[in-house]
Amino acid sequence: MDENTLKLLVKLTQEGQCGSLEEHITSGGSAAVQAVCCKHFGRSGDTLLHYAARLGHLDIVEYLIKRVGMDVEVYNNDYKRPLHEAASMSHQACVSYLLREGAKVDSLKKADWTPLMMACTRRNLDVIQELLCHGADPALRNKDGWNSFHIACREGDPLVIHHLLLIAPDVWKTESGTRRTPLHTAAMHGCEEVVRILLERCGYTPDVRDSCGVTPFMDAVRNGHLSVARLLLEEHQASPTAADVLGTQPVHQVAVTGQDEALRFLVRDLNVDVNQRATGIQLTALHYAAKEGHTSTIKTLLELGADLHARDKKGRTALHMASIGQHADAARTLLQLGLKDSEDTSGITARQHAKRPDLVRVFECGSSDRNS
Structure with missing residues (x-):
């Protein structure tokens, strides 16, 4: 299969044209099927399955796995699996299907990010729940020491925070590689409602410090989040000095x-x-x-x-x-x-x-x- 034909297959995949994609692969016979299964594209090394999962084209995901025989665990140059792609773009149907087909729920991409961590970069509780229901571990940490709860606190969705604490009540007891807590993260990004939840439900000591001696109050005030700074003063006895x-x-x-x-x-x-x-x-x-x-x-x-x-x-x-x-x-x-x-x-x-x-x-x- 020549390069022009392969580029056309990428285009059809990205556009979600499952019928045309199937027609071109079928017309190429077994050699075309083998080429599709083995071919990685561009610097990222993505496969057609990565493209389909990233864009949420469930019919193409199903076709590539069931009919073409692509490995559900195929990875690109960053070790991202199709499940990482679907989770990071909040495509619940693709996430569910990939998990049913045997995708490892806690597979690691480059820098040790799991699909759940990727999902927590978005405010989509349904995808997060789907991963958790299949056994995703919110306490796993990436190379910087962040777990999924850290990431969710940065994004600031109270519903996601409540759910993670319900599933894993001790998930807040974590520090990054620089000893930053989820409270630091939420304060730095001005996530007032999340800070309120953390103060109410988690046992952070006042003025908990990271490896540089920075407190959540410092993070809040130096980033201009005065409502968060006031909350830390009033509810957590933070020190302004x-x-x-x-x-x-x-x-x-x-x-x-x-x-x-x-x-x-x-x-x-x-x-x-x-x-x-x-x-x-x-x-x-x-x-x-x-x-x-x-x-x-x-x-x-x-x-x-x-x-x-x-x-x-x-x-x-x-x-x-x-x-x-x-x-x-x-x-x-x-x-x-x-x-x-x-x-x-x-x-x-x-x-x-x-x-x-x-x-x-x-x-x-x-x-x-x-x-x-």
């Missing part, structure tokens, strides 16, 4: 991510010190905002009482940090607000860190303004 392993607190972390409303929430509502320094190198939130080039956050911090002239352990101001980060707009903003260039404890000025032409021009203009 806990520090990670680098000594940074939420006030520093929201400056890094440029979350202005979160800054106002921390400083005005929770009375967090806007000039609180991270332990170690003694950076303030203003230093972090300047290093990331967040001009609006710089202005917000100053409105909240940030010390424009604060220096870290090395004697660097926010202007040094803006220059280190090569952020011309942030440096211009700081100069306009009245911060002067100066030397750090090593005798290096902010201007000396400037590499980009636009940033160099900012300092040149500043010098011209001072000389005039």
Whole structure:
């Protein structure tokens, strides 16, 4: 069977034209059948069965398995089986059929993802239930240490979370390879209803930390999910001033991510010190905002009482940090607000860190303004 004919078979499969597909394969005789069973296409190494399962063409899936004789466990270059494809695209009928034909419910693709994990990336409870009814294990972990419950918490469907906890009440007792819990995941992605369920039904300790010392509250607030942050404060006694392993607190972390409303929430509502320094190198939130080039956050911090002239352990101001980060707009903003260039404890000025032409021009203009 030549390449053009094989490409046509792929096209017919993707379009769901089962009759035409069968006609072309039958006309090619046993050689065509053998070619279809063995042929893997493209970089992914998909077979016709992968295409059919991914697109939910149940009649073609049945034809390829029953009439052509394709292996229900055939895998592509990522070790994905047809069941992975059908589960990941929420094709329940194909999932059911593949399982009836002997597909292994907990087969592993690359990075140790199971069909149930793939299904949990979608909000389709029926497919998840089908896999669980056939014995899928929600506690299995992929190479990053995530189980299906982690993934479901990221997607944020309360019905799926309730069902997984019903089937496997202890499935929440898991950590990723970096010690992140499902509570971290739900908080980071702003899944408020899921966070509420986890706080009500699971025994997480307040301010549970991952390997970097990050708490669920930190995850919520630095990603701008203030309703989740409030929920963790009210229902889980989370600390708004806990520090990670680098000594940074939420006030520093929201400056890094440029979350202005979160800054106002921390400083005005929770009375967090806007000039609180991270332990170690003694950076303030203003230093972090300047290093990331967040001009609006710089202005917000100053409105909240940030010390424009604060220096870290090395004697660097926010202007040094803006220059280190090569952020011309942030440096211009700081100069306009009245911060002067100066030397750090090593005798290096902010201007000396400037590499980009636009940033160099900012300092040149500043010098011209001072000389005039």
